[in-house]
Each structure stands twice: as structure tokens, then as C-alpha cells.
Amino acid sequence: MKNPTAAMLVIGDEILSGRTRDANMHHLAGELTKIGITLTEVRVVADEADDIVRAVNELRARVTYVFTSGGIGPTHDDITADCIAAAFGVGIDVRADARAVLAMNYENGEADLNPARLRMARIPDGATLIENSVSRAPGFSIENVHVMAGVPSVFTAMVAWLLPQLQHGAAVVSDSYRVDLPESVIAGPLGEIADAFRELSVGSYPFFEDGKHGANLVVRGTDASLVAQAMDRIKSAFSGRIA
Amino acid sequence: MKNPTAAMLVIGDEILSGRTRDANMHHLAGELTKIGITLTEVRVVADEADDIVRAVNELRARVTYVFTSGGIGPTHDDITADCIAAAFGVGIDVRADARAVLAMNYENGEADLNPARLRMARIPDGATLIENSVSRAPGFSIENVHVMAGVPSVFTAMVAWLLPQLQHGAAVVSDSYRVDLPESVIAGPLGEIADAFRELSVGSYPFFEDGKHGANLVVRGTDASLVAQAMDRIKSAFSGRIA
Numbered sequence: 001m002k003n004p005t006a007a008m009l010v011i012g013d014e015i016l017s018g019r020t021r022d023a024n025m026h027h028l029a030g031e032l033t034k035i036g037i038t039l040t041e042v043r044v045v046a047d048e049a050d051d052i053v054r055a056v057n058e059l060r061a062r063v064t065y066v067f068t069s070g071g072i073g074p075t076h077d078d079i080t081a082d083c084i085a086a087a088f089g090v091g092i093d094v095r096a097d098a099r100a101v102l103a104m105n106y107e108n109g110e111a112d113l114n115p116a117r118l119r120m121a122r123i124p125d126g127a128t129l130i131e132n133s134v135s136r137a138p139g140f141s142i143e144n145v146h147v148m149a150g151v152p153s154v155f156t157a158m159v160a161w162l163l164p165q166l167q168h169g170a171a172v173v174s175d176s177y178r179v180d181l182p183e184s185v186i187a188g189p190l191g192e193i194a195d196a197f198r199e200l201s202v203g204s205y206p207f208f209e210d211g212k213h214g215a216n217l218v219v220r221g222t223d224a225s226l227v228a229q230a231m232d233r234i235k236s237a238f239s240g241r242i243a
Numbered sequence: 244m245k246n247p248t249a250a251m252l253v254i255g256d257e258i259l260s261g262r263t264r265d266a267n268m269h270h271l272a273g274e275l276t277k278i279g280i281t282l283t284e285v286r287v288v289a290d291e292a293d294d295i296v297r298a299v300n301e302l303r304a305r306v307t308y309v310f311t312s313g314g315i316g317p318t319h320d321d322i323t324a325d326c327i328a329a330a331f332g333v334g335i336d337v338r339a340d341a342r343a344v345l346a347m348n349y350e351n352g353e354a355d356l357n358p359a360r361l362r363m364a365r366i367p368d369g370a371t372l373i374e375n376s377v378s379r380a381p382g383f384s385i386e387n388v389h390v391m392a393g394v395p396s397v398f399t400a401m402v403a404w405l406l407p408q409l410q411h412g413a414a415v416v417s418d419s420y421r422v423d424l425p426e427s428v429i430a431g432p433l434g435e436i437a438d439a440f441r442e443l444s445v446g447s448y449p450f451f452e453d454g455k456h457g458a459n460l461v462v463r464g465t466d467a468s469l470v471a472q473a474m475d476r477i478k479s480a481f482s483g484r485i486a
Contacts, residue, residue, distance in 0.1 A: 018273030030261030
């Protein structure tokens with residue numbers, strides 16, 4: 001049986017302007033790998049409604065799960081929840097369950113919910129809430145789309161709450177071996193090994209350090225003994241060889 | 244006049260499996276911002292031909308420039324050049340100019356070009372070469388698509404060679420101001436400022452540190468005096484306020 005698949009949609013101008021370097025993508029990728037969900041695509045789009053709606057609709061048709069990060073806060077540039085509602089063609093409004101969760105965050109409860117805060121209780125019709133153990137304001141899931149915050153500590157907490165509830169696949173085992181040879185020397189033998197182990201993913205990740213070429217050879221798959229066999233073949237092909 | 248737009252396509256399993264954290268995306272985003280090219284989307288896809296071809300064709304129809312990274316080495320998993328040829332419906336073969344450049348990297352020149360190395364001289368028909376000052380094996384440009392290596396030192400060198408040849412836009416000026424208030428308090432006044440300066444991008448990037456909420460408020464635009472005016476408004480709205 002094939003593992004479930006996933007796509008991630010990162011929403012916001014921060015990464016596209018070069019202002020910050022992504023952290024959520026790297027975190028989610030690692031967590032999904034651990035539980036056997038295959039991340040097949042990541043997209044980063046700006047705070048533009050048309051771009052967000054199109055990306056959500058393209059991705060949710062293609063994979064088992066879509067995860068989004070960013071754009072669910074209270075400021076004018078937080079338009080993700082409205083875009084998700086538009087993508088699904090459903091209504092959106094302040095909802096009692098989200099409002100109650102949010103109110104727990106403030107000294108005077110509901111009385112402290114000003115219009116900006118109430119924006120964070122706007123949930124598309126038919127969605128269920130995702131718990132935020134850090135700062136209360138919830139994310140939400142609608143069909144196969146899971147909408148989470150962009151602040152890394154909150155994103156991480158939401159992912160930790162959500163993933164155990166999803167369908168897991170066979171855990172992916174991986175092993176890697178560093179070879180200090182140029183890829184042009186590695187390529188022939190490695191291609192033969194990849195051909196011999198078609199159930200596995202055999203990758204070569206080149207680097208260039210101090211004027212010398214090398215590569216990390218990575219074998220990944222759900223059958224641990226097959227991964228070990230392929231790695232043995234790689235080691236016997238390349239160990240002791242120097243450029 | 245609007246600034247030129249760009250999209251980036253990162254090709255390879257490395258980021259999707261969580262094995263490595265992106266560096267090229269962050270580098271390119273910063274370089275494009277400096278020269279007034281607006282990066283509107285980034286996609287990360289696996290080493291799967293169908294996914295690469297579809298992404299290239301979608302993106303090149305939508306933006307002024309597409310930049311790709313990864314998948315142009317000599318190993319079996321390097322399929323980018325063939326996918327680009329397929330996306331444009333053109334042929335691909337070892338080309339004399341690329342072969343000559345590549346041969347400069349080896350002691351015995353052309354005589355050292357084994358089949359794996361020759362794979363790196365396969366260039367789609369009609370493409371022009373992108374110089375690689377680090378390790379010779381060239382990238383290439385075909386129409387508005389610029390195909391570069393995934394190794395960060397090589398990607399960086401190719402970007403440095405390529406960008407001066409593209410159409411630049413008006414440089415984007417930005418300024419930021421840190422506010423130690425929750426976004427729910429910031430949202431109202433900030434939304435009014437964003438409304439008053441519609442030519443600018445006014446963003447709020449929240450953080451959560453040591454149990455306290457805050458946000459970096461960022462103003463971006465091509466008119467420096469307008470950016471300064473908006474930033475003055477932000478400072479007078481929030482300076483001295485604490486949660």
C-alpha cells in the first residue's frame with residue numbers, strides 16, 4: 001500500500017522578500033517523514049487572495065493532506081481563513097467554539113475580545129478546530145486541508161497536536177554515506193545500484209567544500225533490510241576510493 | 244511601471260524529506276529584492292518528471308523570470324535538463340559549447356569526459372549557457388527559464404553571473420520596527436496605516452518569545468520617502484506602548 005501524500009502551502013511575504021529563512025517547512029518535512037506521510041510539494045505564495053485560493057484548490061485535489069502555515073492572525077494582511085472559505089465555496093464567520101477558546105487567553109474573557117481579536121475566531125463553515133497550546137487562537141481543518149499559524153512555536157505545537165490524528169504510512173528508513181569523490185565518478189556505479197533497488201529512493205546530494213567535490217549518498221525506503229542491502233552495495237562500491 | 248516578477252522552482256527530494264534546510268531560496272529571494280524583481284512564488288518538487296514539467300510550464304506562463312535549482316548533475320536522479328526540454332517541446336543532446344566548457348575542468352580535457360560527465364553537457368535546443376565559475380558544468384537559460392545547480396556555492400555563483408543581465412525593477416526599500424505588543428492590539432492602528440499607504444506593502448510578522456507576544460512591522464515599497472512617512476506613522480502609533 002502506498003503511503004499517504006502531503007503538500008505544504010506557506011503563506012506570506014516574509015520568505016519571498018528574503019527577510020526570513022523558512023523554519024516551518026523544514027520542521028513539517030521532518031515530522032511527516034517520521035510517520036510515513038510523503039511530502040510531494042511545497043509552495044510559498046504571497047498574501048494575495050487569488051494566489052492562495054488557486055494554490056489551495058490545486059494542491060487539495062492532488063494529495064492526501066494539505067498543510068498551510070501563516071496568515072491566520074488578527075492584522076489586515078491575515079487573509080488565509082477567508083481564502084480557504086473561498087476555495088471551498090463556503091461561508092465564514094466568528095464561531096462560538098473558536099470564540100470561547102480565544103476568550104480563555106484574556107483576563108476578562110469574552111469582554112476582552114475586541115474586533116481584531118475576534119478576527120481570529122472567524123472559521124469557515126464545516127471546519128473543525130486545531131488546538132493551539134501556545135497562544136490559544138486556533139487553527140482549523142476543513143476536509144483534507146489543515147490551516148495553521150506561521151509563528152514557528154505555534155506552528156510546531158499545532159503540528160504536534162494534529163499529526164497523531166492523521167492516517168500514517170509505513171515509516172521511512174534512511175541511511176546515508178559520504179563519498180569524497182566527484183559525482184561524475186560516482187554516477188555510473190550508483191546508477192546501477194539505483195536500478196537494482198527500484199523499490200528504494202537512491203539519491204546523490206553533491207557538495208563542494210574547500211575546492212573538493214563530494215556527495216552524500218542517501219538511500220530511503222520502507223523496507224529496512226532492503227535499505228541495508230543497498231547501503232552495503234554503496235559502501236563496497238566506494239569505500240576507500242579517493243579522487 | 245510594475246517591477247518584473249519571478250518564481251523559483253527548487254527540484255529535489257532533499258528539502259521535502261526534511262534532510263536539509265533550504266539555503267538557495269533564501270539567497271535568491273534576497274538578491275531579487277535588491278534589484279527590484281518581485282518573487283511571487285516558490286515551489287519545491289521531487290525528482291519526478293511529470294511534477295517538474297508541469298511546474299515549469301505553469302510558472303513560466305505566469306511570471307517574467309523562472310529560476311530553477313537542482314538536478315543538473317551527472318547522476319541518475321539528475322533529470323532537470325531533460326524535463327526542461329520536455330516542457331518546451333524541444334530536443335536535447337550533448338552540445339559542443341557545453342562540452343568545451345566542461346572539458347576545461349579536467350586534466351586531460353575532452354579525453355576525460357566519461358559518459359557521466361557528458362550528461363552535464365546535455366543542453367536543450369535553443370538554450371544559452373549560464374557560467375559556473377566554481378566547477379565549470381554550466382547551467383542554461385531557455386526563453387524566460389534559468390536553470391541552475393543545487394549545490395549552494397555553485398547556485399550562488401550562477402545567480403551572481405546571471406542577474407546583472409536581466410531586466411531590473413525599481414529597488415525596493417524596506418524598514419522595520421519591533422513592537423512588543425500582541426498583534427490583536429496592533430491590528431487596528433496598523434490596518435489604518437496600511438489603508439493610508441496603499442502603494443506600499445505594510446506587513447506584521449508576529450513572534451512569540453519567552454511567553455510574550457510581539458511583531459516586527461515591515462514597510463516595503465519603491466518610494467523611499469513614502470516608506471519613511473509610513474514608518475513615522477507606525478512609530479508614533481506604537482512607540483512607548485507596552486502590553
